[in-house]
Amino acid sequence: MIVAEKKCLHCQKTVKGRTDKKFCDDFCRNNFNNQLNANSNNLVRNINHALGKNRRILESLIPVNEEMAKVPKEKLLREGFRFNYHTHLYKNKKGTTYYFCYDVGYLLLENDWYLLVKRKEE
Numbered sequence: 860m861i862v863a864e865k866k867c868l869h870c871q872k873t874v875k876g877r878t879d880k881k882f883c884d885d886f887c888r889n890n891f892n893n894q895l896n897a898n899s900n901n902l903v904r905n906i907n908h909a910l911g912k913n914r915r916i917l918e919s920l921i922p923v924n925e926e927m928a929k930v931p932k933e934k935l936l937r938e939g940f941r942f943n944y945h946t947h948l949y950k951n952k953k954g955t956t957y958y959f960c961y962d963v964g965y966l967l968l969e970n971d972w973y974l975l976v977k978r979k980e981e
């Protein structure tokens with residue numbers, strides 16, 4: 860049997876012992892896992908932040924006491940809206956897809972205009 864030389868996932872030193880060992884010791888394993896968690900926590904935090912900001916932008920563009928508004932794409936971009944972040948999609952009976960950031964959504968109209976809609980309580 861050929862035993863491949865394995866390197867610790869944390870410090871890259873050669874690991875001795877069982878072939879399924881991934882780390883030199885507990886210290887390396889803990890550090891590696893902590894770093895992994897920190898990275899994914901950061902990712903989640905950044906996405907949550909982008910979603911929250913998107914929601915605030917959409918909401919701020921819908922006049923108080925109104926349920927919808929039409930805005931040009933340019934205006935959304937100027938506010939810092941990020942189109943790649945949304946929480947879910949909603950398809951109505953006509954097959955039109957709305958993109959939602961929590962309770963506020965948008966629909967692409969013609970010529971780069973968007974219809975913003977606030978979702979009523981269900």
Ligand SMILES: [Zn+2]
Pocket residue numbers: 867868869870871872882883884887
């Ligand atoms: Zn190590």
